[in-house]
Amino acid sequence: MVTEFETKLLGFMMMIIMLGMGASLTWRDFLIAFRKPKGVIVGLVCQYGIMPALGFALAQALGLPPAIAVGLILMGCMPGGTTSNIFTYFSRGVLALSIMMTSVSTLVALGMVPATLAFYSGLAGYEGDYTIPAANVAQVLVVLLVPTLLGMVLRKVNPNAGATLELFGGIMGIAVIIFLVVTWIPRNHQLLLDTPLNVYLGAIGLGLVGMALGYGLARLLKQDPNRSRTIALETGIQNGPLAILIVTLSISGPRQQDVLLIPVLYSLFIVISSSIVTLFFRRASEREALARDRAKVGVLAS
Amino acid sequence: MNATDISTPHDAPWRAAYDMAGIAPELPPPTHANLAALVHDACSRYAQSAPKQAAFTCVVPNGMNGSLTFAQVDALSDAFAGYLRGVLGLQAGDRVAVQLPNCLAYPVVAFGVFKAGCVLVNTNPLYTEKEMVHQLQDAGVKALVVIDMFADKLPGVLQATGLKHVVLADVTAFFPAVPRAVVRAVQKVWNRVLPPVSVPHERLAHALKRGAATLAQTPARRYWECLGPGDLAALQYTGGTTGVSKGAMLTHSNLLHNVNQMLAMGSTHMQVGQECVLTALPLYHIFAFTANLMGFLVIGARNVLVPSPRPVQNLQRAVENYPITWMTGVNTLYNGLLNEEWFLAYPPKLLKASIAGGTALHQAVAERWREVTQTPIAEGYGLTETSPVVSFNPLSGTPRPGIGIPAPGTQVRLVNDAGDLVAADEPGEIQVKGPQVMPGYWGQAEETAKVLQDGWLATGDIAVMDREGFLRIVDRKKDMVLVSGFNVYPNEVEDAIAQLPSVLEVAVIGVPDEATSEAVRAYVVPNPDHAGKVSPQMVMAHCKKQLTAYKVPRQVIVCDDLPKSPIGKVLRKELRAQALAELGAPRA
Secondary structure, three states, X not given: OOOHHHHHHHHHHHHHHHHHHHOOOXXXXXXXXXXXXXXXHHHHHHHHHHHXXXXXXXXXXXXXXXXXXXXXXXXXHOOXXXXXXXXXHHOOOOHHHHHHHHHHHHHOHHHHHHHHHHHHHHHHOOOHHHOOOHXXXXXXXXXXXXXXXXXXXXXXXXXXXXXXXXXXXXXXXXXXXXHHXXXXXXXXXXXXXXXXXXXXXXXXXXXXXXXHHHHHHHHHXXXXXXXXXXXXXXXXXXXXHHHHHHHHHHOOOHXXXXXXXXXXXXXXXXXXXXXXXXXXXXXXXXXXXXXXXXXXXXXXXX | OOOOOOOOOOOOOOHHHHHHHOOOOOOOOOOOOOHHHHHHHHHHHHHHHOOOOEEEXXXXXXXXXXXXXXXXXXXXXXXXXXXXXXXXXXXXXXXXXXXXXXXXXHHHHHHHHHHOOOEEEEOOOOOOHHHHHHHHHHHOEEEEEEEHHHHHHHXXXXXXXXXXXXXXXXXXXXXXXXXXXXXXXXXXXXXXXXXXXXXXXXXXXXXXXXXXXXXXOOOOHHHHHOOOOOOEEEEEEEOOOOOOOEEEEEEHHHHHHHHHHHHHHHHHHOOXXXXXXXXXOOOOOHHHHHHHHHHHHHXXXXXXXXXXXXXXXXXHHHHHHOOOOEEEEOHHHHHHHOOOHHHHHOOOOOOOEEEEOOOOOOHHHHHHHHHHHOOOEEEEEEOHHHOOEEEEOOOOOXXXXXXXXXXXXXXXXXXXXXXXXXXXXXXXXXXXXXXXXXXXXXXXXXXXXXHEEOOEEEEEEEEEXXXXXXXXXXXXXXXXXXXXXXXXXXXXXXXXXXXXXXXXXXXXXXXXXOOOEEEEEEEEEEOHHHOOOOOHHHHHHHHHHHOOHHHOOOEEEEOOOOOEOOXXXXXXXXXXHHHHHHXXXXXX
């Protein structure tokens, strides 16, 4: 269970995270990115095409009970998480692309999240108690859109404040996870021990399989390996804290615990799996850079 | 200096062009005896008329920024003069090396050096330890102001030179506290570019505090009042890529005159107090030093400093967030900007004009720049030895290719190898006489005699002058390629290849060839937007349509990038050395 105070604190932290994410870009950056929209479109297809379908498919394949499955589907429908930018940086990916994808998927979340959520919940045949009302989801997103847009304006008007907030928002993204570890795990360790394996598989699989599919699609659409790795991280890393916030604000009582299980587990495990993947990606980037350098010398020496 | 002989001679064929371009043909004499007085007057004048306006703004790539007003620049540079003279005990004429990228510390320190009556020794921050030692020793430097990012070279340098006084500055000097802390934290923890400093040093902020404290006793004015126009202002090192680096001695008169010459060139497109100039080229280089730092200060412009223009993306926030009206650059910078999506989508709306120098501006780049920005771009020509402006293309009127007409007060003549004047439209080496020509190289009488005779400076650049006095550079004397007895000028071939939209950058050199003595070789960097379209065959086919057969490159090498100097000049010398090494010939 999550107390009301914790929900409020989580909401406040989300505000800061969104403010920081908004401040990572200006409106003009979007207009420029959409002049060559292929990268952004690939990102959107991964985010709202692959991931929700993957959430649904995993829930079905693992035979999760509706109360838990709805959390997995919700998780699949979330926009990109801001921590993907940090992992992209460490994996020597294309930071600008990562920032752009996170921001675009967040801006269109207002329309896409309720729509995909309703579609896949319907497809699974969940009704009544086992749904998250689209209106609630939209409400939370509208509220979070305000700091996002505010951040974008701030970046333009006062770049000093904007860039500071961007950094602060990034740190807050990590702080939320730590907050979860510290407050949620000690009170729920028994629950973690009782949770069956297929729930863990869903929570971990969503991120890892998402990354693999994102990479595959990007390669298929002729993105270079480095951009593809960036798209992979971006696809697999969802905005976990946002899902937790939506659940705590829309569902109350004992049912909250069940629905919350996958978003919380996902948020914890995605940090671990992203770190491991980042190590692999970083090595690949370095290998490619080295090969390029060698080729350059070769060209001049031939 | 020959202060009386600065008017344009009446037989100069370019005189009529001044009238047509709306440029005053007579160069007004400098209004001040030295640069310190000029700086102080300009700062106090604009501090009164525009007390809140930023004189200098430094913008780092993420858009974080800091600014100094005219009053602050004046007061802080006074304090630095006080530090050099009152605290360190330096004397007038002592050399102070300044090794800073573009940042707010640069104007404070450079103006402070002038105000102290000392000599500014501009030093490239990217120099290796060996290069630093050579330059500091050659100039007999007494104090060094250096960026903290490169402090790791200091122990070796100090040991080799015996230098005692080191002041450390940082890129975010004078930024507001929070962005400064953020940038420094990122530099230290994230990017790890701040090495530990193991030598005795003083931080700039502390040096300024100590210096300011001495001003009550001795106002900074005392230090510069006695400076005359003939006194040495700067040692500007040159020739690092061609052999031993030599210090061109630039006097206060040289620089004061050249500032006026630069302003004469831009006068048709400049309004006092209304301009905002983008300074992406490094201020330690003579081009940006005279044009951006001094020239735009004199007209009360806001100067937007970008610490590093590479990658070109670094300029995005500076261009977006400030009302840029002017910019200076080199061919590679303009070309780079024209290949940036953000620049093409939103070219600076308020831009009035741009000037290019340092190296030949390719016609294709110039035309595209005019098309994208809807403003004129003019190529100028100059050398370190001439402070630097020698000639420029007028901004008004129909754009012409080439380096234009000599700056007011400058005499230019073209001579052949025998030393005779050449006829109009015939190629000859440019020789320059004028108030901006240096008196010589520091401590190098022999080298000086090689290039300076009777006040005429031999530039080593081959040009032609048409009947109206307009100059066009053909090439550097030493870059010329001799193919079966025919002269091929790399610039001409590069210009032809640069017309290909699929080519991002190009450099042309000559390589030894058994059949033709030398053969033309082109290095081509493909434009990523046209990936896979560039091949040696298509480049040669294109050249065959544009050029006489002997000028067509025999070898075309497709590569990822080209070696460049700190301001972005393509280093043909490096390419030649590489080519010779691979051909197994001894290095030239």
